[in-house]
Amino acid sequence: MRTIGFEQVSRTVESLCIAACYELPDDVRAALEAAAAKESHPAAAKVLAQLLDNARIAADERIPLCQDTGLTVVFVEQGADVTLADTGRNDRITLIDAVNEGVRAGYEKGFLRKSVVADPLNGRVNTGTNTPAIVHHSLVAGDRLRISVMAKGGGCENKSQFRMFRPTVEASEVADWIVEVVKAAGADACPPFVVGVGIGGNFELSCLLSKKALLRGLAEPHPNAFYAQMESELLAAINALGVGPLGLGGDTTALAVRIETAPCHIASLPVAVNIECHSHRHKTAIL
Amino acid sequence: MIELRAPLADNDVRRLKAGDEVVLCGVVYTARDMAHKRLCAALDDGQELPIDLNGAVIYFVGPTPARPGAVIGAAGPTTSSRMDPFSPKLIAHGLRATMGKGYRSDEVRQALKEYGAVHLATLGGAGALLSKHIVGAEIVAYEDLGTEAIRRLEVVDFPAVVAYDAAGGSVYDMIRDRSGV
Numbered sequence: 001m002r003t004i005g006f007e008q009v010s011r012t013v014e015s016l017c018i019a020a021c022y023e024l025p026d027d028v029r030a031a032l033e034a035a036a037a038k039e040s041h042p043a044a045a046k047v048l049a050q051l052l053d054n055a056r057i058a059a060d061e062r063i064p065l066c067q068d069t070g071l072t073v074v075f076v077e078q079g080a081d082v083t084l085a086d087t088g089r090n091d092r093i094t095l096i097d098a099v100n101e102g103v104r105a106g107y108e109k110g111f112l113r114k115s116v117v118a119d120p121l122n123g124r125v126n127t128g129t130n131t132p133a134i135v136h137h138s139l140v141a142g143d144r145l146r147i148s149v150m151a152k153g154g155g156c157e158n159k160s161q162f163r164m165f166r167p168t169v170e171a172s173e174v175a176d177w178i179v180e181v182v183k184a185a186g187a188d189a190c191p192p193f194v195v196g197v198g199i200g201g202n203f204e205l206s207c208l209l210s211k212k213a214l215l216r217g218l219a220e221p222h223p224n225a226f227y228a229q230m231e232s233e234l235l236a237a238i239n240a241l242g243v244g245p246l247g248l249g250g251d252t253t254a255l256a257v258r259i260e261t262a263p264c265h266i267a268s269l270p271v272a273v274n275i276e277c278h279s280h281r282h283k284t285a286i287l
Numbered sequence: 288m289i290e291l292r293a294p295l296a297d298n299d300v301r302r303l304k305a306g307d308e309v310v311l312c313g314v315v316y317t318a319r320d321m322a323h324k325r326l327c328a329a330l331d332d333g334q335e336l337p338i339d340l341n342g343a344v345i346y347f348v349g350p351t352p353a354r355p356g357a358v359i360g361a362a363g364p365t366t367s368s369r370m371d372p373f374s375p376k377l378i379a380h381g382l383r384a385t386m387g388k389g390y391r392s393d394e395v396r397q398a399l400k401e402y403g404a405v406h407l408a409t410l411g412g413a414g415a416l417l418s419k420h421i422v423g424a425e426i427v428a429y430e431d432l433g434t435e436a437i438r439r440l441e442v443v444d445f446p447a448v449v450a451y452d453a454a455g456g457s458v459y460d461m462i463r464d465r466s467g468v
Contacts, residue, residue, distance in 0.1 A: 061415070064351045111354050113351040
């Protein structure tokens, strides 16, 4: 068994939060550059160039990419041969506490916006720390700990949707609805998007899969040929909408569609679409 | 490219057409969800507002904390439609431009027409770039709201597009008509 201390988890989450909010991932930058080179609308190409400028300014001058530094979503994959332990003072600390301590420190030291309210309906008072984070933990084989941090903006999250289909529908009907969801998101959610799609599982799993799908690289199509083709056909249909960068028209409404699936009930076909803005901020570390 | 000076003169607002690119100089106020709710509640109660709405521009933004020595942190637009229930009342009381990202409701469009105001769209998700056009920032109301407090910003050559004009035109309608989808 390997032992990893909670302090190391906290420090890792802290640095991932800061890196995510200041440094656009290489694959997103490459996708924006490729889109700018292909755009047939000069105004849209100009917007894409401004978004690339923004990424350069953010990294060089240490100004966050976007003022909405998000609700922090943290995926922790714990190898079965890893023990997480408190190497310090308090044996009551949990993995969740360690992650939240990292988020609190990262958002404070990184001059990031604290965008979390404690009670959703009654008072909506800001917690002042950007915690609690949303933490998804899973056990996998091996002796590593994989931590992915996503700074997920509210504007695009607000446009995400879920629908329960009849199990007898054709794939095309599901695809048409996904395109409609993206169209409805439009200018409100900062296109060009990365579109995360979760198909199958149940009510809550499909939504989780749609978020998890966003973590797959933009240059990595689905390993299954059926879903790889569905991703590429959906991308073409979405870009045919003409919504364009920031909704001001153009060929680039999405950079990629990413699908994750799970087995489901014979009666069900749950589908979730998680809209992600062009400022697709996420970082991963493997301990 | 049209240069606009804020607070806005009525004539400058009325000549703007949907799709025009503008650069904004002068004073704009920040406000987002909770500040809008409070401003409208103050109007309903007959109280004096903490800002002068005559010819004013309200920018829908909640910036990141400024680093020591910096004017402001990242400061890009938030989604405009969340302010749809509140904007018509503020426009009726003198507000002449709102600035954010995305679509506005029919009720807001009607208010823009009725009172001669516009909605500007600026660069969503470009908070670092846009912060370079902000040369002054001070909190003027609702400090307890933190990032959602009302700030008085001094802006220089702040880039935006006229998304909805005072004659009922919309850049988003133009794009939809052009793409036919």
